[in-house]
Amino acid sequence: MIEIQNLEKIFYNKKAQTIALKDISLSINKNEIFGIIGRSGAGKSTLLRCVNFLERPTSGRIIVDHKEISALSGAILREARRNIGMIFQHFNLLSSRTVFNNIALPLELVGINKSEIFNRVKFLLELVNLSDKCDCYPFELSGGQKQRVGIARALALKPKVLLCDEATSSLDPETTKSILTLLRDFAHNLDLTIMLITHEIPVIKEICDRVAVIDSGKIVEQGNVVDIFTTPKSKITRRFVNDRMLPVILLESLKQQPPGNAVLRIVFVGPSTNTPVITEVIRRFNVQLNILHGNIEYIQDIPCGNVVIEAMCQSHELQAAIDYMRINNLSVEILGYVDNNHRTTV
């Protein structure tokens, strides 16, 4: 549905030029929720804005719903934009218009007659569950309600694509959850393809099918959300994932080299969460395992376990145990080593 090929964006100012995006290629399937995650300044916002040409790319092609956006301009570009809805971090609602009239705006722009606008807006208000706020002004609404108005407005022209620019970043966790649920429902029920950018890991885990990690204007990794989060390959992704998974106090006592007990990260996904591999390891090898940290979470209803353990054993026993676990489809990684008595310092 969205095809981005060799996209490049360079910002020129008087003296210097800044490369914001470099050789970005992405392909987003129909009815998919595709997330782009990166730290602030990584270029994710620029990338999203290139899709509907709010930002004009320096080179590269953008194809949305079989139309090459990068070949359009003027009235034809405006026409194409109507097929691409957009919601924003700060909602961007018109303060001088009521909720009803905010949602009606895109319909007015295309010149739809009043009674049709009325019906469509009423329908959209029901869809986002705001029928009672119809005549309110934006300042009378909470953040979550404002974003729901934003979503209704973005969906007014029945777009095939919805772009979300940090849509939940200024909302509290609970409201974020309700907005994400709404978006996921719409993606399924309204035949919508969603491209969203965020710096929040939970947003990606909650609703995205696939994710791309962007850093310094380049895509460093992309793929299935479960894969990216359980077995991150690039350094930056790992940092994104690790930062949130290891307690600081444990990180501080980790050493890069032996001596000491090896600290392993064991990741198990899906069916392997049901097999008692760890128990088998302890039975078969002369290994003592001590759980330091761990959790099991569900990424799109797939259980993903992540356990950090300290292995107390001889080094050859350790290698055998690791091999055994790998054969049984667990991903094992040696994070470092800790002293025997590290707990006394904790």
Add this chain to the structure above:
Amino acid sequence: MSTTIIELLFDALLETILMVGASSILSALIGIPLGVILMVTCEKQILENKSINRILGTVVNATRSTPFIILLVVIIPFTRIIAGTSIGTIAAIVPLTIAAIPFISRLVEASLTKVDTGLIEAAEAMGASPLQIIVKVLLPEARSGIVTDLTTTVINLIGYSAMAGVVGGGGLGDVGIRYGYQRFCLEVMILVVIILIVLVQIIQSFGDFFAKKLTKRSTRS
């Protein structure tokens, strides 16, 4: 107080209202669109156009930096073409309008620039044309600010109109000078000032009232 003085002041008040009212309306009709053009042709705005912006900007600045009393005299030939005469209340409307247009356009430009760029971006994302953005987003969102701008302009014009006596425009300021200053009629001078204060107060209150009514934000201020 003699009835002649009351009559004199009443006529002068009507002249002031006529001059200020007409020039306010005319300058708003030209100045608001000019302000819009100044804003949208600015760098990074929806109809960025450096040459138009620079030319209009220079003309506006030049007019604004000319003292009104000089402008009044300098444009007399132009006034004669427009009004058919260069003397009298009607003729005074021409220089007042010319002086107020750049004033109002700069104020409107500033008010429009204050509109959140996110709103313009949202409208562009919806496929709005530049004209639709101006009519549906910029002007409605800035309407409260524009009302305040108009209020300021009207009050400014009341001040300018005091100088209209130079071309025989009449009005309160003229009466104040001729009777109060040149004929040492202190009470006329005081009355003129009081009437002007009341007039300005009324206009300001009306302006504030409408501006507030058009603001759809939390009303803390």
